[in-house]
Amino acid sequence: MWEMIMGELDHAMQELARNFAHFLPRLLAMLIIALLGWVVASLLRVVLRAILRIVKLDRLSDNAGTTQMLNKLALPSSSELLSRVVFWVVWLGFILLGVQVLGIVGLQEYVSRFFLYLPRLFGAMFIVFFGLVAASFFSRAALLAAVNADSPSPRLLATVIRTIIVVFSVSMAFEQLGLAERTILVTFAIAFGALMLGLALAFGLGGRDLARRFLERRFLKEKEEQKHDELSPL
Amino acid sequence: MDLLVGVPTHNNARTVGETVQGIRVGLLKYFPRERAVILNLDAGSKDSTREVVAAASINDVQRSADLYALRTLPCISMVYGDSPATEVALRTVLAAAELLRAKACAIVSPESTNITPDWMERLLRPVHRDNFDLVTPVYRRHKFDGLLLRNLIYPMTRALYAKRVREPYGVEFAFSGRFCSHLLEMQVWDHDAGGVGTELRMTIAAIAGGFRLYQTFLGTKPHLDRTADLVAAIRQTVGTLFWSAEPNFQYWSGNRGTESVPTSGAEYDLTTEPIRVNRKRLYQLFGSGVGELEPVLKSILSPQTLEEIQAIATLSEENFRYPHELWVKTAYEFASSYHKSVINRDHIIQALAPLYRGKVYTFLVENRDASGEEVEANVEDLCLTFERLKPYLLDLWNAGE
Numbered sequence: 320m321w322e323m324i325m326g327e328l329d330h331a332m333q334e335l336a337r338n339f340a341h342f343l344p345r346l347l348a349m350l351i352i353a354l355l356g357w358v359v360a361s362l363l364r365v366v367l368r369a370i371l372r373i374v375k376l377d378r379l380s381d382n383a384g385t386t387q388m389l390n391k392l393a394l395p396s397s398s399e400l401l402s403r404v405v406f407w408v409v410w411l412g413f414i415l416l417g418v419q420v421l422g423i424v425g426l427q428e429y430v431s432r433f434f435l436y437l438p439r440l441f442g443a444m445f446i447v448f449f450g451l452v453a454a455s456f457f458s459r460a461a462l463l464a465a466v467n468a469d470s471p472s473p474r475l476l477a478t479v480i481r482t483i484i485v486v487f488s489v490s491m492a493f494e495q496l497g498l499a500e501r502t503i504l505v506t507f508a509i510a511f512g513a514l515m516l517g518l519a520l521a522f523g524l525g526g527r528d529l530a531r532r533f534l535e536r537r538f539l540k541e542k543e544e545q546k547h548d549e550l551s552p553l
Numbered sequence: 554m555d556l557l558v559g560v561p562t563h564n565n566a567r568t569v570g571e572t573v574q575g576i577r578v579g580l581l582k583y584f585p586r587e588r589a590v591i592l593n594l595d596a597g598s599k600d601s602t603r604e605v606v607a608a609a610s611i612n613d614v615q616r617s618a619d620l621y622a623l624r625t626l627p628c629i630s631m632v633y634g635d636s637p638a639t640e641v642a643l644r645t646v647l648a649a650a651e652l653l654r655a656k657a658c659a660i661v662s663p664e665s666t667n668i669t670p671d672w673m674e675r676l677l678r679p680v681h682r683d684n685f686d687l688v689t690p691v692y693r694r695h696k697f698d699g700l701l702l703r704n705l706i707y708p709m710t711r712a713l714y715a716k717r718v719r720e721p722y723g724v725e726f727a728f729s730g731r732f733c734s735h736l737l738e739m740q741v742w743d744h745d746a747g748g749v750g751t752e753l754r755m756t757i758a759a760i761a762g763g764f765r766l767y768q769t770f771l772g773t774k775p776h777l778d779r780t781a782d783l784v785a786a787i788r789q790t791v792g793t794l795f796w797s798a799e800p801n802f803q804y805w806s807g808n809r810g811t812e813s814v815p816t817s818g819a820e821y822d823l824t825t826e827p828i829r830v831n832r833k834r835l836y837q838l839f840g841s842g843v844g845e846l847e848p849v850l851k852s853i854l855s856p857q858t859l860e861e862i863q864a865i866a867t868l869s870e871e872n873f874r875y876p877h878e879l880w881v882k883t884a885y886e887f888a889s890s891y892h893k894s895v896i897n898r899d900h901i902i903q904a905l906a907p908l909y910r911g912k913v914y915t916f917l918v919e920n921r922d923a924s925g926e927e928v929e930a931n932v933e934d935l936c937l938t939f940e941r942l943k944p945y946l947l948d949l950w951n952a953g954e
Binding site: 378381456459460462463464465466467469473474550551552553 | 697698699700701702722783784786787789790830838841842845846848849852895896897900903904906907909913
C-alpha cells in the first residue's frame with residue numbers, strides 16, 4: 320500500500336518535472352520576448368520623442384489647446400504622452416506574443432483580437448488629435464472674424480464652434496473604437512438637436528428684441544457711423 | 554520700345570477714359586520723340602471699361618491740348634482674367650515690358666482722375682533720363698489719411714531696410730527695364746498670402762537688390778476704394794512686410810541707421826482741414842478686441858507687452874494713450890511670431906487690427922490740433938523708435954533658432 324502511494328507520488332513528481340521541463344523553455348522564451356519587446360519599445364520611444372520634437376508637435380498641441388487640456392488632467396506633454404502610449408502598446412504587443420508562446424489554450428484568440436484592435440485605437444487617437452487641432456483653428460478664426468466685425472459675444476461663438484467640433488470628433492473616435500456606437504450616435508443627435516432647438520427658441524422668442532436691436536445696429540447705425548469715419552488706412 | 558505705361562482696370566468705365574487721356578497728353582508733351590505704348594490690363598470688367606479705353610482717341614487729345622504726335626502712340630487693351638488680381642496684372646506688364654525691351658515703365662491707377670500731364674514726366678524721366686530703377690510717389694494727403702502707412706508700414710520698412718521710402722505701397726510708380734528683368738527672375742511672386750501687396754514687395758525687392766530709388770511728388774493722392782476693409786488692408790501691407798522679412802533677413806539684419814532717397818518736390822505735404830472721425834468707436838474696438846482676443850494675443854505677444862496693453866486698455870477714453878515704444882514692441886513681436894508661425898499666420902495678421910485701432914486713436918488725439926509739421930515730427934519720432942528698437946526684433950527673431 321505504502322509502496323503504491325510512493326509510486327504514484329513519484330510518478331506525479333516525474334510528470335510535474337517533465338511538464339516543468341517542457342514549460343521552462345517556453346517561459347524563458349516569453350521572458351526573452353518581453354525583454355526584447357522592452358528594448359524595442361524603449362528605442363521606439365526615444366526615436367519617436369526625437370521625431371516629434373523635430374516636427375514641433377508640442378507647439379501644434381499648444382496651438383490646438385491640447386496642452387492646456389492635458390495639464391488640467393495632470394498628464395505630460397503631447398509628444399511625451401504619445402511616446403509613452405507607443406511604448407506601452409509595443410511592449411504589450413511583445414508580451415502578448417510571449418504569452419502566445421506559452422501555449423495557454425484560449426489565450427490566442429484574445430491576443431489576435433488585441434492586434435486587430437490596434438489600428439482602430441490609433442485611428443481614434445488620430446481623429447481626436449486632429450479634431451482638437453481643427454476645433455482650435457476654426458474657433459480662433461471665428462473669434463478673430465467676430466472681433467474685427469464688432470459682432471456681439473465673439474467668445475461665445477468661438478466656444479460653440481469649438482465644442483461642436485470636439486464633440487463631433489470624440490463621437491467619431493468612439494465610433495472608430497466600436498464603443499457604444501448607438502448610444503454615442505443617439506446622444507450626439509439629441510445633444511445637437513437640443514442645442515439647435517434651444518438656439519432657435521432663444522432667438523425666435525426670447526431674443527426677438529435683442530435680434531431687432533442687433534440688426535438695427537448692424538445695418539442702420541453702423542452705416543451711419545461708417546459715414547462719419549472717413550479714415551483710409553493706406 | 555522706350556516707354557510703357559500700364560493701366561490695370563476692373564469696372565473703371567467712369568474714370569479710365571480721363572486717366573488714359575491724361576497719360577496720353579503727358580507722353581506727347583514730355584516724350585514726343587520716344588516710342589511709347591499704353592497697355593490696359595482688364596480683369597474682366599462688366600461695365601464698358603475696355604470700350605472706353607478704345608474710344609479714348611488721340612485726336613481728342615491733340616485738339617484739346619494743342620499737341621502733335623511725332624510717332625504713333627498705341628493704346629492696347631487686353632483681358633488677363635475674370636477677377637482683379639494686382640499681381641497677375643503687374644506680372645503681365647513686366648512681361649510685356651521685357652518683351653518690348655522698354656527702357657522705362659510706369660503704372661497708373663485708372664481711378665487717378667487728378668492726373669496731370671507732368672505725372673508722366675515726374676514718373677518716367679528719373680528712370681528714362683537719370684537711370685533710376687524705381688520711382689515711388691509722394692502724395693499730398695490729409696494728416697489723418699493713410700494712418701496704417703504712417704504708423705507701421707513706412708516706419709518699419711524704413712527701420713528694416715534703412716531707406717526712407719515714404720510710400721512703399723504706392724498706387725503709381727515707375728521702374729526701369731533692368732529692374733523689370735530682375736523682378737521676373739526672382740521669387741517675389743510666390744507669396745503665402747495669395748498674391749497681395751505686390752507693390753510693397755517690389756519696393757522691398759528694389760532696396761534689397763541694391764537698385765537706385767527715387768521719389769517724386771505727384772500732388773493729391775487719388776481717393777481709391779482698394780482699402781475699404783481694414784483687415785484686408787493689413788493683410789496686403791503688414792502681411793507682405795512680415796513675409797518679406799524672411800527672405801531678406803540677411804539684408805536687413807546687418808543694416809544700421811537710415812538713408813534718405815533722392816526726391817523731387819515735397820517729401821511730405823499734409824493738409825489739415827477738419828474731417829469727421831469717430832474716435833470713440835476706435836477706442837471701444839480696441840478695448841473689446843484686447844479683452845476678447847486675450848487667448849490669441851497670449852500666443853503672439855510676450856507676457857510683459859500683453860500686460861502693458863491690457864493695462865492701457867483699462868484707461869478711460871480721456872487718458873488712453875498707446876505709447877510709441879509699446880506700439881513698436883507690439884509690431885516687432887507680431888513680426889517675430891509671424892516668422893515663427895506660432896499660430897496660423899493669417900490669424901496673427903488679423904489679431905493686429907484691434908491693436909492698430911488703439912494706436913490710431915492715440916494718433917488722432919495727439920494730433921487733433923497739430924499742424925502738418927507737428928504731425929510729421931510725431932511720425933519721425935515713431936520712426937526713430939522703430940530704428941532704436943530694431944535690436945529687440947533681432948533678439949526675438951533669433952531666439953530659439
